[in-house]
Amino acid sequence: MKLYTYSIAPNPQRIELAIAEKQIEIARVQVDLKKGEQLSAAYKQKNPHCDVPMLELPDGTCISQVPAIASYLEETFPARPLFGSTAKQKAQVIMWEHLCAIDGLQAVGEVLRNTAKAMENRAMVGPHNYAQVPALAERGRARTRNFFADLDKRLQGSEYVAGDFFSMADITAWVTCNFAGWIKEFMPAECSALQAWHQRLALRPAFNSEQG
Ligand SMILES: N[C@@H](CCC(=O)N[C@@H](CS)C(=O)NCC(=O)O)C(=O)O
Missing domain, CATH: 1.20.1050.10 (Glutathione S-transferase Yfyf (Class Pi); Chain A, domain 2)
Known part of the structure; x- marks a missing residue:
C-alpha cells in the first residue's frame, strides 16, 4: 500500500494524522504540487482527479478523496478507531x-x-x-x-x-x-x-x- 501525498498540504495532513493516530506504517510517495506533478500524465492515469492524498493498494486500485481513504483505513486497521464504535x-x-x-x-x-x-x-x-x-x-x-x-x-x-x-x-x-x-x-x-x-x-x- 502506498500513500501519494504532499505532506505540508492540508488534505494530505488529514490522512497523515489519521495514520499517526492509528500508529500504522504506510509507504509514502511525495507528489510535488509546487512543480505541478499532480497534473502529470503518469499521475493522472492513476488519479484522474489530479489531487492528493491518494492511496494505491497492492492490487493497483487507487483511492482518492480523504473520506474514502479514511474509511478504508478504518476498516482495514480497526484498532484505535477514528469513527467511534457505535x-x-x-x-x-x-x-x-x-x-x-x-x-x-x-x-x-x-x-x-x-x-x-x-x-x-x-x-x-x-x-x-x-x-x-x-x-x-x-x-x-x-x-x-x-x-x-x-x-x-x-x-x-x-x-x-x-x-x-x-x-x-x-x-x-x-x-x-x-x-x-x-x-x-x-x-x-x-x-x-x-x-x-x-x-x-x-x-x-x-x-x-x-x-x-
Ligand atoms: N476533495 C479532495 C481534496 C483534495 C485536495 O484539495 N488536495 C489538494 C492539496 S490540499 C491538491 O491535491 N491540490 C492540487 C492542486 O492544487 O492542483 C479530498 O477529499 O481528498
Missing part, C-alpha cells in the same frame, strides 16, 4: 467531519485559491483550470470567521468535535484551524473553548510532531 457515533463523526470540511477547510481554500498568485487559473483543484473569482475570497474569509465562532460554540458543550471521544472530525477541524493561518486568519482569543480544545489536541503524540 452506529450513532459513526454517524456523528461523519456529520461533524463533513461540516468541518465544507464550512471550514473549503472556506479557507476559497480564500487561498482565489487570491494566491501561484494559483492564478487554478482556482479549483482538479484536472480543469478555472479563473479566480475575488468575491469568493471575500466570502471565504467571512465563512472562516464564522467557522471559528460556530466550532467554539460546539466545543463549549462537547469535549471533542463529534462528542466525548476523539475522532476524524477533530483531525479535520485541527487541520482547518492551522490552514487558516495560511490566509492570516487565526482562532480568536475569545473563542476559549476552541483554544482549550486545540491545546488538548496538541498534547497527543500524533499532533505533537505537527507544525503550526
